[in-house]
Amino acid sequence: MGKPRHGAYDPAFRARAVELVRTSGLAKAQVARDLGINPETLRLWVKQAEIDAGQRDGLTTAEKAELARLRREVAVLKEEREILKKAGGFFRPGERDAMSCYRFIAAKAAEHPVALSCRVLGVSRSGYYAWRGRETSARARADAALTERIRAIHQGSRGTYGCPRVHAELRAVGERCGRRRVARLMRAAGLRGCHGQRRHLRTTTPDRLATPVPDRVERAFAPSTIGAPDRLWVADISSVSTLEGWLYLAVILDAFSRRVVGWAMADHLRTELVLDALTMAIRHRQPAAGLIHHSDHGCQYTSLAFGQQLQAAGIIPSMGSVGDCFDNAVAESFFATLKVELLHRQVWPTRAAARLAIFAFIEVWYNRQRRHSTLGYTTPIEYEALAQEVAIA
Numbered sequence: 001m002g003k004p005r006h007g008a009y010d011p012a013f014r015a016r017a018v019e020l021v022r023t024s025g026l027a028k029a030q031v032a033r034d035l036g037i038n039p040e041t042l043r044l045w046v047k048q049a050e051i052d053a054g055q056r057d058g059l060t061t062a063e064k065a066e067l068a069r070l071r072r073e074v075a076v077l078k079e080e081r082e083i084l085k086k087a088g089g090f091f092r093p094g095e096r097d098a099m100s101c102y103r104f105i106a107a108k109a110a111e112h113p114v115a116l117s118c119r120v121l122g123v124s125r126s127g128y129y130a131w132r133g134r135e136t137s138a139r140a141r142a143d144a145a146l147t148e149r150i151r152a153i154h155q156g157s158r159g160t161y162g163c164p165r166v167h168a169e170l171r172a173v174g175e176r177c178g179r180r181r182v183a184r185l186m187r188a189a190g191l192r193g194c195h196g197q198r199r200h201l202r203t204t205t206p207d208r209l210a211t212p213v214p215d216r217v218e219r220a221f222a223p224s225t226i227g228a229p230d231r232l233w234v235a236d237i238s239s240v241s242t243l244e245g246w247l248y249l250a251v252i253l254d255a256f257s258r259r260v261v262g263w264a265m266a267d268h269l270r271t272e273l274v275l276d277a278l279t280m281a282i283r284h285r286q287p288a289a290g291l292i293h294h295s296d297h298g299c300q301y302t303s304l305a306f307g308q309q310l311q312a313a314g315i316i317p318s319m320g321s322v323g324d325c326f327d328n329a330v331a332e333s334f335f336a337t338l339k340v341e342l343l344h345r346q347v348w349p350t351r352a353a354a355r356l357a358i359f360a361f362i363e364v365w366y367n368r369q370r371r372h373s374t375l376g377y378t379t380p381i382e383y384e385a386l387a388q389e390v391a392i393a
Contacts, residue, residue, distance in 0.1 A: 009037075017042060018049045076116070083112055083120045090187055098123050102131045107188060146170075146177060147185045154191045158365070160341045162186075162193020168377030194341050213302070216318035217294045221330050223374065226256040228391070229384050230287040233261065233315075235274065235295040236331035238338070240358070242348040249358060250277040254285075255294070255330050257387070258372050259380035260362045261285050265355050271303040278306070282313050289314030295331075297322050337366075 021031050021042065028046065032039040051058040059067070087096075090104050105117045105128055118125045153169045154161055161169070163183040170177060186192070217232065226232050232255040240247040250273045252262035262281025266273045278293075293315045295301040301319065310317050320327020342361050348354040371377040378386065 014045050015049075018045050021046055079112060079116060080120050083108070083117055087121065096121075098127060099131070102128050103188060106132065143181075143185060146175070146181075147189050149175065150182060150185055151189060151191065154186075157370075158194075158341065160194035161371075164373065165193070165371045165377060168371050172377075194345075213297075213317050213319040215294075215320050215327065216292050216316065217320070217327075219327060219329065221255050223256050223383070228387060229254050229256050229259075230285055230291055231256060232292045232294060233281065233287075234328060234331045235277065235293060235301070236328055236335065237269070237274065237298065237300065238335045240343055240348065240351075240354050242351050242354050244349075244351050247348075247351045247354050248273060250274045250300075251331065251334060251362075252277050252281045252293075253330055253334055254380075254384075257380040257384045258330065258334070258375060259367050259384065260334070263362060265358065267351060269300065271300045271305050274300045274306055275309060278309055278313075282315075287313070287315070291315050292318050294318040294320070294328065296320060296328055334366075 017031065017035055017037070021028055024031065028042050029039045032042040035042070047056070047058075048061060050056045052060050086108060087104055091100055101121045101123045105114060105121065105123075108117060114128060115125055118128055149170065150166055153166050157165065163179060163186055166186065167177070167179045167182045170182065220226070233252050234255050235250070235252045237248060237250045240249060245267065248266055248269055250264045251260050253259065254261050261284060262277040262279070264273050264276035264280065291314070293310055297319050300306065307317065325332045338358070338361065342357060343354075348357075367380050369379060371379060372383075375383040
């Protein structure tokens with residue numbers, strides 16, 4: 001008998017081969033040649049027969065079979081748990097109907113056996129295959145087309161947009177669809193918004209000897225309260241870690257439109273950093289006298305040079321309480337967005353690389369393209385244009 005095509009010998013053949021070794025007086029190698037099998041294979045058969053007979057230590061054939069059965073059961077249980085875990089992120093509460101289960105099973109068919117997925121989710125295989133065999137419905141075709149548009153928007157957002165902003169972008173181009181539908185299609189396509197922990201590194205040190213400046217804002221950051229652009233600017237400083245060392249970024253935002261109107265970057269925290277950001281903002285916006293500049297009590301903002309530049313431009317200083325991030329929430333929110341959507345997504349080899357990426361983020365993406373929930377999911381530039389239209393009307 002030659003080796004079977006699938007490599008498995010019949011148990012009776014194995015038993016007779018072992019018996020031949022024991023009774024013939026021939027060497028195992030000779031018996032193996034006579035039977036046309038590998039000598040090592042025959043040696044293992046003889047060894048296993050001795051274990052089964054209690055003549056040497058080791059796992060018996062029955063024990064090996066039981067161990068293999070238990071391992072298969074554990075593997076199945078692990079896979080069942082994995083299916084349930086994935087399904088938990090796929091379905092909304094109360095959404096687990098048969099059609100939703102079929103869509104999940106189809107999406108994960110390359111990862112898990114269909115029969116197992118059907119059993120775990122409590123649907124029939126026949127129902128699943130009947131669903132797969134039907135002609136694609138008009139709704140399914142529409143979902144497929146909408147998914148491609150969603151995917152393009154998500155990619156265009158640098159992978160940062162979640163359902164609310166994707167939905168707003170679709171509405172802006174005339175696509176009428178519900179937010180829940182967008183959320184369902186994004187889950188099915190494995191698309192998620194960019195989220196992360198918001199971390200804060202202190203970059204401004206309070207100057208205890210500076211003349212106190214009152215808080216003229218009192219956390220009134222709502223655009224409806226501010227009323228128009230260039231009435232309230234908010235400012236702050238943050239740091240960017242690179243392999244060359246720290247890069248520091250100072251920004252000034254118009255609190256009404258959330259637009260970054262001034263920024264500066266340097267490898268130091270001297271007063272020149274915030275002066276450069278203020279110079280840019282004044283040059284670009286040319287605000288009327290009476291504008292409020294709101295910041296924390298950092299020594300850069302309480303410096304004599306910075307105060308003189310504010311005074312020369314007719315800008316009124318305002319500062320929140322010491323150590324309370326909510327008193328400068330708009331600027332803090334900008335930096336949180338910058339870090340989550342850009343800075344913390346990769347390692348920056350040089351300050352120059354970080355500078356260029358931050359410039360593009362602010363001037364190309366944040367001010368002109370990114371939709372802000374506070375602004376009704378419009379961009380800062382769109383929001384200012386709308387405000388100007390209302391003022392003219």
